[in-house]
Amino acid sequence: MTFICLMIDIDYLRLIDLSGIAAFAVSGAVAAMRKRLDLFGIFIIAFVTAMGGGTLRDLLIGEAPPVWMFDMWYGLTVGVSTLIVMLFTRQIENFRKTLLFFDSLGLGFFTIVGIEVGLSLNLHPVICVTLGTVTACFGGVIRDISLRTIPVIFQKEVYASACIAGGIFYFAFVYFGADDTWVKVVSISAVFLMRMLAVIFDLRLPNPYRSA
Amino acid sequence: MTFICLMIDIDYLRLIDLSGIAAFAVSGAVAAMRKRLDLFGIFIIAFVTAMGGGTLRDLLIGEAPPVWMFDMWYGLTVGVSTLIVMLFTRQIENFRKTLLFFDSLGLGFFTIVGIEVGLSLNLHPVICVTLGTVTACFGGVIRDISLRTIPVIFQKEVYASACIAGGIFYFAFVYFGADDTWVKVVSISAVFLMRMLAVIFDLRLPNPYRSA
Amino acid sequence: MTFICLMIDIDYLRLIDLSGIAAFAVSGAVAAMRKRLDLFGIFIIAFVTAMGGGTLRDLLIGEAPPVWMFDMWYGLTVGVSTLIVMLFTRQIENFRKTLLFFDSLGLGFFTIVGIEVGLSLNLHPVICVTLGTVTACFGGVIRDISLRTIPVIFQKEVYASACIAGGIFYFAFVYFGADDTWVKVVSISAVFLMRMLAVIFDLRLPNPYRSA
Numbered sequence: 001m002t003f004i005c006l007m008i009d010i011d012y013l014r015l016i017d018l019s020g021i022a023a024f025a026v027s028g029a030v031a032a033m034r035k036r037l038d039l040f041g042i043f044i045i046a047f048v049t050a051m052g053g054g055t056l057r058d059l060l061i062g063e064a065p066p067v068w069m070f071d072m073w074y075g076l077t078v079g080v081s082t083l084i085v086m087l088f089t090r091q092i093e094n095f096r097k098t099l100l101f102f103d104s105l106g107l108g109f110f111t112i113v114g115i116e117v118g119l120s121l122n123l124h125p126v127i128c129v130t131l132g133t134v135t136a137c138f139g140g141v142i143r144d145i146s147l148r149t150i151p152v153i154f155q156k157e158v159y160a161s162a163c164i165a166g167g168i169f170y171f172a173f174v175y176f177g178a179d180d181t182w183v184k185v186v187s188i189s190a191v192f193l194m195r196m197l198a199v200i201f202d203l204r205l206p207n208p209y210r211s212a
Numbered sequence: 213m214t215f216i217c218l219m220i221d222i223d224y225l226r227l228i229d230l231s232g233i234a235a236f237a238v239s240g241a242v243a244a245m246r247k248r249l250d251l252f253g254i255f256i257i258a259f260v261t262a263m264g265g266g267t268l269r270d271l272l273i274g275e276a277p278p279v280w281m282f283d284m285w286y287g288l289t290v291g292v293s294t295l296i297v298m299l300f301t302r303q304i305e306n307f308r309k310t311l312l313f314f315d316s317l318g319l320g321f322f323t324i325v326g327i328e329v330g331l332s333l334n335l336h337p338v339i340c341v342t343l344g345t346v347t348a349c350f351g352g353v354i355r356d357i358s359l360r361t362i363p364v365i366f367q368k369e370v371y372a373s374a375c376i377a378g379g380i381f382y383f384a385f386v387y388f389g390a391d392d393t394w395v396k397v398v399s400i401s402a403v404f405l406m407r408m409l410a411v412i413f414d415l416r417l418p419n420p421y422r423s424a
Numbered sequence: 425m426t427f428i429c430l431m432i433d434i435d436y437l438r439l440i441d442l443s444g445i446a447a448f449a450v451s452g453a454v455a456a457m458r459k460r461l462d463l464f465g466i467f468i469i470a471f472v473t474a475m476g477g478g479t480l481r482d483l484l485i486g487e488a489p490p491v492w493m494f495d496m497w498y499g500l501t502v503g504v505s506t507l508i509v510m511l512f513t514r515q516i517e518n519f520r521k522t523l524l525f526f527d528s529l530g531l532g533f534f535t536i537v538g539i540e541v542g543l544s545l546n547l548h549p550v551i552c553v554t555l556g557t558v559t560a561c562f563g564g565v566i567r568d569i570s571l572r573t574i575p576v577i578f579q580k581e582v583y584a585s586a587c588i589a590g591g592i593f594y595f596a597f598v599y600f601g602a603d604d605t606w607v608k609v610v611s612i613s614a615v616f617l618m619r620m621l622a623v624i625f626d627l628r629l630p631n632p633y634r635s636a
Contacts, residue, residue, distance in 0.1 A: 032366070033421070036367075037362070037366045038366065038367055038416070038419075039418065039420050040365070040372045040373055040376075041366025041367060044366060045366065055272070059271055059272075059488070060483075060488060060489055060490065060493075061488055061489045061493075062274070062486070062487075062488025062489060064271070064272060064274025065273045065274060065333070066272065068339075069273075069336075069339045070335075070336075072336055072339075075338060075342075086420050121489070123489075123493055123494075124494075124496055126496065126499060127492075127493045127496075145357060145570060145572075146357060146362070146363065146366070147362060148360060148362050148572060150459060150461075150570070150571060150572050151465075153464070154461045154462065154464065154465025154468060154469065154570070155461055155462055155465060160464045161464055204462070205462045205464060206463065207462075208457070208462070208463050208510050209457070244578070245633070247574060248579075248633065249574075249578045250578065250579055250628070250629045250631075251629045251632050252577070252578065252584045252585055252588075252629060253575070253577070253578025253579060254632065256578060256584075257578065271483055271484075274486070276484060276485055277484060277486060277545070277547075278484065280551075281484075281485075281547055281548075281551045282547075282548075284548055284550065284551075298632050357569060358569060358574070358575065358578070359574060360569075360572060360573070360574050
């Protein structure tokens with residue numbers, strides 16, 4: 001019984017994980033096609049967008065090789081996502097909301113994964129939140145730098161901020177002694193909701209520039 | 213006798229290795245001079261073009277420090293190549309074919325080196341081919357990103373594709389039980405020929421964009 | 425008594441270290457504000473400018489996680505520096521000379537830190553100087569690439585060259601058997617002075633391009 005629960009639990013997390021990977025890969029492939037890259041370029045940008053954040057986190061903590069070298073499902077998910085984007089370029093626009101849904105879910109999920117990696121190394125909460133943000137956001141940063149645009153998360157969107165806020169939620173819940181599963185569910189939901197609401201209502205960070 | 217053969221074999225591989233490094237360094241130095249970088253900038257771009265792919269591969273598999281920190285021949289080869297480019301800028305244009313020859317040979321050689329590094333870690337063939345492609349191509353990617361251009365291999369050239377095809381050759385030959393030396397010679401030649409023919413006949417990957 | 429001296433010595437080095445970090449963070453924050461990044465973007469660029477060089481060096485030598493994951497003073501210094509830049513944007517211009525002073529001191533200090541990391545791994549002097557230059561200069565390179573400009577140190581300024589020259593001073597002094605403390609003080613001063621003089625007198629590397 002416990003074993004079955006564990007199986008379900010693992011499959012459930014795996015589904016979120018691969019959905020997030022797929023959503024990130026789609027965002028990479030779409031960006032690469034806008035810049036008219038070739039087949040190989042599109043796949044590579046999809047791959048670094050999806051796996052770059054986790055890989056950079058692993059490099060920073062001295063964890064190598066990264067998991068995608070052992071588990072072929074990651075590469076396969078990226079490959080299939082890229083193929084779908086190339087075949088259904090025009091229709092993808094209509095799935096904007098579906099994509100945002102999975103992208104936001106992935107953002108929350110990867111933030112918490114990064115935080116828990118930091119905790120397993122006994123790092124300071126601030127560094128754990130940093131690792132969560134790196135895991136969730138830096139695939140997009142590498143995508144934007146490769147495509148010669150200033151990373152979008154540095155400019156106007158509530159993106160990294162949602163990860164940081166979710167991380168603060170996480171440690172606040174842990175501090176007040178919440179149950180482990182609840183901590184995860186609530187923190188992932190918090191990132192997810194902040195990102196969704198920010199896009200829907202076009203929310204931004206306070207402007208650090210004085211109006212001219 | 214065996215010892216002498218081994219010596220010859222090592223020197224032979226070393227010659228290909230350093231020739232490839234030199235060709236990659238020249239391509240980096242030429243690109244840096246086109247952007248009017250200063251002396252230091254030209255050398256650094258030549259260095260990252262030549263060593264970046266192997267260094268990134270080593271970082272990914274947790275192999276550090278990279279070999280160029282122990283074997284000074286790498287840095288020396290890059291230095292001499294850069295100096296030659298700076299002294300003979302105009303004449304370099306006339307050696308276009310010679311450069312293509314060594315660049316393509318380096319491409320094949322570094323692909324197979326990357327694949328064999330992956331095999332030594334018991335990684336999946338797909339990951340081995342990935343590591344081969346990273347070794348051969350990502351020096352050029354780092355060069356292009358540093359010089360603020362979208363990496364050329366993401367755009368139109370048969371470059372990474374030649375590495376991937378060569379990697380497939382490699383594993384096909386291994387599968388059919390070919391002799392180890394033959395596997396290497398044929399795979400390196402395959403990458404070399406595909407790259408040479410692609411440049412000479414201006415071959416490209418199929419266009420993923422519908423004509424307007 | 426020895427203990428007190430040691431304490432003073434450590435605090436002294438720590439003060440230079442954190443002053444250099446602060447100066448680099450300020451240069452990152454100023455550059456990010458020129459590109460109109462948002463709050464998060466400004467902080468991240470300040471952070472990678474200040475910590476990027478040392479982190480890249482640590483990745484290259486297989487030393488992970490980097491020190492800023494354990495010592496919260498680094499992140500705090502970057503945070504406070506960034507905040508000051510945001511609050512006093514206009515006044516910062518008036519502190520140009522103060523900033524140059526600390527930036528140059530940081531440059532010298534980080535160069536020698538990098539060299540000594542290389543020595544502790546028994547690396548070749550040339551590689552030690554390379555590690556020193558990476559430590560001191562590559563934060564700025566990552567800053568410039570993230571902000572989509574060709575790295576300034578590749579173009580015209582005596583910056584990396586000051587680190588390399590300081591490194592050569594270091595090994596020359598060691599060779600002639602100078603006392604360890606003196607070696608450090610003189611090498612740091614050499615980098616500091618070269619950088620200051622280069623900015624004040626607008627010195628540049630010899631031009632590798634023939635005049636048209």
